[in-house]
Amino acid sequence: MEALIPFSLNALTLISILLMVSMGMAIIFGLMNVINLAHGEFITIGAFTLVVVQGLGGNFWLALIAAPIVGYIIGLALEKALIARIYENPLHAILVTWGLSLILQQVIQLIFGASPQSITGPFPGSIDILGVAYPAYRLFLIAFALATFAATILVFKKTKFGLDLRASIQSSEMASVMGVNPDKINARAFASGAALAALAGVLLAPLTAVTAYMGINYLARSFFVVLVGGAGSISGVAAGSGLIGSLETALSYEIPTTVAQALVLALAIVILRFRPQGILPA
Amino acid sequence: MSKSNVTRRQTLATLGKGAALAGVATLGMPAIVRAQSGPIKLGFLSGLTGLETILGETQLNCFKLAVSQINAASGIAGRQIEFIVEDDQTTTKGAIDKARKLINQDQVDATIGLIASLTHVAARSVTTPAKKLLMYTTYYEGDVCERYFFSTGQIPNQQIDPSVEWLTANEGKSTYIIGSDYVWPRKSADAIKAAMEAKGGKVLDAEFFPFGTSDFGPALDRVKSANPDFVWCMCAGNDLITFLKQFNSFGLGKQLFSQGLDDVFSQAEPELTNGAISDQSYFMGIESEENAKFKAAYRDMFGPKPINAIGEATYNAVYLYKAAVEKAGSTETEAVIDALGQVEFDAPQGKVSFASNNVARSNSILARANNGDWDVIKDFGQVDPVVPGCSL
Numbered sequence: 001m002e003a004l005i006p007f008s009l010n011a012l013t014l015i016s017i018l019l020m021v022s023m024g025m026a027i028i029f030g031l032m033n034v035i036n037l038a039h040g041e042f043i044t045i046g047a048f049t050l051v052v053v054q055g056l057g058g059n060f061w062l063a064l065i066a067a068p069i070v071g072y073i074i075g076l077a078l079e080k081a082l083i084a085r086i087y088e089n090p091l092h093a094i095l096v097t098w099g100l101s102l103i104l105q106q107v108i109q110l111i112f113g114a115s116p117q118s119i120t121g122p123f124p125g126s127i128d129i130l131g132v133a134y135p136a137y138r139l140f141l142i143a144f145a146l147a148t149f150a151a152t153i154l155v156f157k158k159t160k161f162g163l164d165l166r167a168s169i170q171s172s173e174m175a176s177v178m179g180v181n182p183d184k185i186n187a188r189a190f191a192s193g194a195a196l197a198a199l200a201g202v203l204l205a206p207l208t209a210v211t212a213y214m215g216i217n218y219l220a221r222s223f224f225v226v227l228v229g230g231a232g233s234i235s236g237v238a239a240g241s242g243l244i245g246s247l248e249t250a251l252s253y254e255i256p257t258t259v260a261q262a263l264v265l266a267l268a269i270v271i272l273r274f275r276p277q278g279i280l281p282a
Numbered sequence: 283m284s285k286s287n288v289t290r291r292q293t294l295a296t297l298g299k300g301a302a303l304a305g306v307a308t309l310g311m312p313a314i315v316r317a318q319s320g321p322i323k324l325g326f327l328s329g330l331t332g333l334e335t336i337l338g339e340t341q342l343n344c345f346k347l348a349v350s351q352i353n354a355a356s357g358i359a360g361r362q363i364e365f366i367v368e369d370d371q372t373t374t375k376g377a378i379d380k381a382r383k384l385i386n387q388d389q390v391d392a393t394i395g396l397i398a399s400l401t402h403v404a405a406r407s408v409t410t411p412a413k414k415l416l417m418y419t420t421y422y423e424g425d426v427c428e429r430y431f432f433s434t435g436q437i438p439n440q441q442i443d444p445s446v447e448w449l450t451a452n453e454g455k456s457t458y459i460i461g462s463d464y465v466w467p468r469k470s471a472d473a474i475k476a477a478m479e480a481k482g483g484k485v486l487d488a489e490f491f492p493f494g495t496s497d498f499g500p501a502l503d504r505v506k507s508a509n510p511d512f513v514w515c516m517c518a519g520n521d522l523i524t525f526l527k528q529f530n531s532f533g534l535g536k537q538l539f540s541q542g543l544d545d546v547f548s549q550a551e552p553e554l555t556n557g558a559i560s561d562q563s564y565f566m567g568i569e570s571e572e573n574a575k576f577k578a579a580y581r582d583m584f585g586p587k588p589i590n591a592i593g594e595a596t597y598n599a600v601y602l603y604k605a606a607v608e609k610a611g612s613t614e615t616e617a618v619i620d621a622l623g624q625v626e627f628d629a630p631q632g633k634v635s636f637a638s639n640n641v642a643r644s645n646s647i648l649a650r651a652n653n654g655d656w657d658v659i660k661d662f663g664q665v666d667p668v669v670p671g672c673s674l
Binding site for chain 2: 217
């Protein structure tokens with residue numbers, strides 16, 4: 001029993017990490033169908049917002065508020081300048097966002113340098129859970145990720161923005177006949193995806209090295225989570241991260257982690273072969 | 283008039299022949315003679331992006347510092363050094379492509395640099411068959427015996443063996459290894475196992491993780507259950523920072539040893555590295571006239587940034603190459619290689635030179651991180667490199 005607690009908490013931590021980095025991807029790729037190879041850089045932007053905020057004397061919590069705002073503004077500007085022109089052609093999207101990711105990486109490195117940035121996370125200690133000490137920050141991460149996920153679901157299911165977005169994805173023409181401005185909706189959706197990725201960046205920063213290239217580590221995995229979970233549905237992200245996160249953690253207790261990660265990816269391919277629409281499609 | 287009747291056509295023809303002759307004369311010279319007069323070309327190849335970004339910048343700076351000092355002091359045997367910087371992105375493909383470019387397209391006289399061992403394996407697969415000199419400047423797993431490959435960083439008998447000797451006597455007999463999943467941690471783990479067993483110690487387990495691992499939670503959970511006397515970490519580059527953050531948050535209360543830690547890491551993350559032990563051939567705290575001059579010159583050129591053993595070994599490599607070319611009186615690879623074994627350099631860490639296995643004799647200094655600096659625990663002095671069965 002005692003061994004089960006750290007195991008479940010470790011699985012929940014990985015699931016939360018995957019959930020956080022994939023939610024933005026679920027909107028931009030899953031809903032809007034834009035293959036965004038710069039997704040990782042939005043995560044990086046979030047982490048570097050924390051670096052800047054702490055550099056100016058602010059704390060982690062201020063950054064947690066500032067990062068999604070910064071992500072939203074940058075996302076909005078990029079959508080207007082670049083992404084809005086390439087919705088028609090997915091191949092263009094791949095090239096444009098790939099170029100964008102390289103530019104963002106280099107700009108961040110030019111400004112901040114190559115070395116990992118030092119940041120201070122909250123909750124440095126551990127908390128006793130049924131006699132097992134577990135890092136407090138990881139517990140916070142799990143709770144925060146679940147709360148963010150619930151809030152995102154609410155926004156998509158219950159607000160006018162969510163309704164308009166779902167409508168314009170189903171039929172852009174019909175939605176615009178009904179008075180929905182698709183350009184505006186697209187811009188806001190893309191910016192929200194970027195904001196969620198930036199939020200993930202702040203949350204990841206206390207766990208990982210903060211460098212201009214940190215986002216690359218999460219790009220492929222967030223694509224996988226969204227595809228396995230089911231592109232086109234936000235709840236699919238929970239299914240995708242739940243499956244990949246728990247399997248990877250469980251397997252890593254039995255076999256070498258490198259093999260475990262490869263096996264999970266192989267399994268994801270098998271799932272997609274038999275359920276191409278993912279576990280929880282729209 | 284008619285006697286000196288030189289027509290314009292004739293003049294042009296004569297001039298043309300002369301130019302052609304001059305051209306033939308130049309081209310007809312053996313390539314080697316031609317190459318002996320112009321600038322010397324060095325290739326710098328390393329991980330400037332990707333996993334080893336944290337270390338690549340310092341390494342490149344030290345390379346540039348050595349080159350600019352040598353050029354300011356009238357170059358190598360009067361010839362200036364030109365250099366080409368290439369980024370291997372800490373990948374095997376990058377290292378192979380860029381090594382080929384440096385050798386075939388840029389035709390460099392020697393290549394210096396590299397960090398992660400997977401890149402020295404990749405680069406050697408190009409430079410050794412082409413019979414071109416490659417100088418590797420990072421501590422590594424050793425176990426290479428090739429005429430065209432020289433290294434100025436520590437190998438296991440200079441780094442792991444002395445560390446194990448001290449750790450087993452002072453920290454305990456059991457350790458748990460966590461490393462990145464590639465050749466350096468895997469081969470070094472074998473060296474650690476052998477060294478631990480020789481001292482009556484034991485490696486409880488060794489686990490290896492892919493690059494960019496985001497969660498070490500499960501591994502740290504297993505470390506806790508195994509309860510080793512100390513934890514041995516060989517995560518590379520940025521992943522080492524990720525590991526440190528998570529190791530500290532789990533608060534296992536275990537002594538951490540990592541021979542990957544140096545001044546660059548400790549100054550970037552003083553709190554995370556505090557109390558950790560490492561063994562390097564160079565720490566900034568070394569007190570010597572050479573080191574003081576080295577640090578001052580570095581600061582003048584790049585500002586108050588940390589220098590590590592990889593950087594210092596790169597600086598040494600350029601100077602050792604200079605000494606060898608001057609001794610050989612040529613940049614011809616075979617002659618330079620023969621000379622490399624006979625030269626020495628007054629390095630910031632002390633006098634360095636190559637042993638017969640092409641590995642540099644270097645320091646072995648065991649130290650503990652203390653708020654960004656390193657307190658020497660034990661200085662083993664200069665250790666001769668041992669590569670079993672290798673004499674070149």
